[in-house]
Amino acid sequence: MPTGLVLVLGVAMLNGLFSPALRIVVLFAPVWYPALLPQTAGLLFFLSSLIVATLTLMIAGVPAAIYERLSGAPDSNFISMGIWLFGVLILTAPGVVNMLAALTG
Amino acid sequence: MNEQTIQLLPFWYFHLPNYVLAALMYTLMGRIILGAIAPAGWNNYIMRAFVTVTDPVVSVVRFITPHAIGLPLVLVFGALWLMLLRIALFLAMARYGVAPTVGGGG
DSSP states (O other): OOHHHHHHHHHHHHHHHHOTHHHHHHHTHHHHSOTTSOOOHHHHHHHHHHHHHHHHHHHHHHHHHHHHHHHTOSSOOHHHHHHHHHHHHHHHGGGHHHHHHHHHO | OOHHHHHHGGGHHHHHHHHHHHHHHHHHHHHHHHHHHSOTTOOOHHHHHHHHHHHHHHHHHHHTSOTTSOHHHHHHHHHHHHHHHHHHHHHHHHHTTOSOOOOOOO
16 A cells, blocks of 8 residues: 555544544434444444544545546546645644643543 | 425425435445445346446546545445535535424424
């Protein structure tokens, strides 16, 4: 897996853990949480974190994808990965406070 | 005309697009699940219908998703984008006070 993609995925996963948007996704759980799954807090927070991380990837990927289409690149390249990583970092910024709080206890 | 129909009609401008988005979303989920369990190149009529209905959505999502993401994950992204659109539709309607509300108890 390319290094750029690993970085993007890693930062998106961090955002899934520490983003303030996690609370909103948990609040919307009655809308998206499947009734078939066990109604446990652990699974709820795991899936909420997964949703936030995936949404981070999706939203931050839009400018990178538009760059790839406009430049006619046949595949992702250094520049598009850089744009994607920049977008993910911007979306992860609000969660830095939570990250620092977790690190310092 | 029963009571449920009467409740839906005043908010048709919300229910109609919401229904279309929901139908697309669940059809896309069906495509994901069938694609995961069916053999490659399976020419079943249900799979063909799912693919035909969801291909426009997949094309749009493919356009706004980097090449590094393969088709299976593009399908998942498509379902999530449709869910986001439905939530955004409801929030936009609620913002202007025209969203349907849950009826009170009898």
